[in-house]
Amino acid sequence: MSNFEIVAREDFSDVTYLLEVRHPLMAKAARPGQFVIVMSHPHGERIPLTIADFDRAKGTITLVIQAVGKTTKEMQQSCVVGSSLYGVTGPMGIPSHIGKVKKVACVGGGLGVAPIFPHARAFKDNGAYVIGIVGFRTKELMFWEDKFRACCDQFIVCTDDGSAGIKGNVTAGIKKALRDHPDIDEFVAIGPPIMMKGCAEATRAHKIKTMVSLNPLMVDGTGMCGGCRVKIGGEVKFACVDGPDFDGHQVDFDDLMTRLRRFTEQERTAVERWSENCRMTNPLQTLKTRIPATTEEAEFPDPFDEVRGG
Ligand SMILES: Cc1cc2nc3c(=O)[nH]c(=O)nc-3n(C[C@H](O)[C@H](O)[C@H](O)COP(=O)(O)OP(=O)(O)OC[C@H]3O[C@@H](n4cnc5c(N)ncnc54)[C@H](O)[C@@H]3O)c2cc1C
Ligand code: FES
Structure with missing residues (x-):
């Protein structure tokens, strides 16, 4: 078993999901404003995700993810309770300054x-x-x-x-x-x-x-x-x-x-390939992913925005 077991999952909508991941050291070190870089499997892309919560007593961190492209859609399918993330690096970034304000x-x-x-x-x-x-x-x-x-x-x-x-x-x-x-x-x-x-x-x-x-x-x-x-x-x-x-x-x-819009074409192609692969490995599966017909249409929403239909 990997250290980074998914111990809880909640789906807030068709595109937004929460993963609670066991990682006692990360939970101990995390501060507001920091993020982790996650690899869901050995060949996966490394993606940055903010630590949305941490529980030092339980030894877990919480990630809230929007399925906007290949990796986040893939994780939406594969990250179920009991499975594990392959890599979680961090905490990264300078912690937010929480001053003594009134x-x-x-x-x-x-x-x-x-x-x-x-x-x-x-x-x-x-x-x-x-x-x-x-x-x-x-x-x-x-x-x-x-x-x-x-x-x-x-x-x-x-x-x-x-x-x-x-x-x-x-x-x-x-x-x-x-x-x-x-x-x-x-x-x-x-x-x-x-x-x-x-x-x-x-x-x-x-x-x-x-x-x-x-x-x-x-x-x-x-x-x-x-x-x-x-x-x-x-x-x-x-x-x-x-x-x-x-x-x-x-x-x-x-x-x-x-x-943020520099790689729209490549991102569209990656989702297209991944969706095609999903259809081939499981032809009965109805994907929620609708592949945009043109590059203009493929202008993916910002990952922090609520995705169309979400
Ligand atoms: C510091 C930081 C914290 C983040 N925290 C969260 C979070 O808590 N939850 C969440 O859902 N998303 C978060 N993101 C965005 C998340 O990393 C991207 O949504 C993800 O990498 C998209 O990958 P994809 O393959 O699913 O989509 P792609 O199709 O590859 O990309 C979709 C869109 O995501 C953005 N993106 C793509 N690759 C990266 C990358 N390597 N780094 C950053 N942005 C990228 C681009 O705007 C792109 O248009 C964060 C990004 C940063 C930089
Ligand atoms: S991600 Fe490479 S310099 Fe920041």
Whole structure:
């Protein structure tokens, strides 16, 4: 048996799933904001995933994953309770700075709701008044409400369709928080780049410190390949070793979004090949994957965003 046994799994939607993985050393070392690089099998791609929770007593870490491409879809099928991950490297990245602030707003959009949870809990443990702001497309996609309510003094839910909380995206929740609390010391935001950009814009005029967690393409995760370079205040930084947290008011989000789209064609081909292989090995299987017909159509959603149909 490998050390990295999957001890629990929960499916939040057709595309979002949680894996609780046994890894006592990782659980002991993990800090909010850090991530692991996972290989699900010996020939698998190494993919970065944020440590969305850790339980030192149980010796487990929790990953919340969105099935957006070949590897995450493959893991959605193969990672069942009792199976194991082949490799889990980390904890990687500089832990988030959980300062002694009086009032903090923790903002999570879509899949970013999971990785913002350790921040909310850590700020609460540090004595802060914590405002949780989470955004989903619709009520059915919501998860971890109880966990957030347990560590937030105020919890603001936003849904695009208004099926729960405020109708609108997290910017509506941020505006409410700013109205209710002119004394917020810091914002922390995790989600799709467009959402983090919106958050940084909303707080800029108020001159409130706003930290964001960036998710560029990563290869080695050790600062060697340069794949994860991002532009911060005009300077080049490597998100894997200099981040992933950065000052949101300094981030060049447009550059980040352009770089995230660089391999769309290759990603489409990888899903196509994998789906074809699945059909050949199990012709009865009905794949949820719909292969986009064109490159334009294949512009995969950001992994932190809620996937179409999710
Ligand atoms: C620090 C960090 C933390 C992350 N945390 C999570 C998380 O907690 N949950 C989650 O679902 N996803 C997370 N991601 C994104 C996740 O790594 C990608 O979704 C995954 O690598 C996609 O692989 P794929 O083969 O399924 O999809 P692909 O088809 O290969 O790619 C789909 C999209 O995922 C992104 N992506 C692809 N390869 C990488 C890579 N090597 N590194 C980063 N992004 C990539 C690209 O935007 C791409 O368009 C994180 C990324 C980073 C950098
Ligand atoms: S992933 Fe290679 S330098 Fe960051």
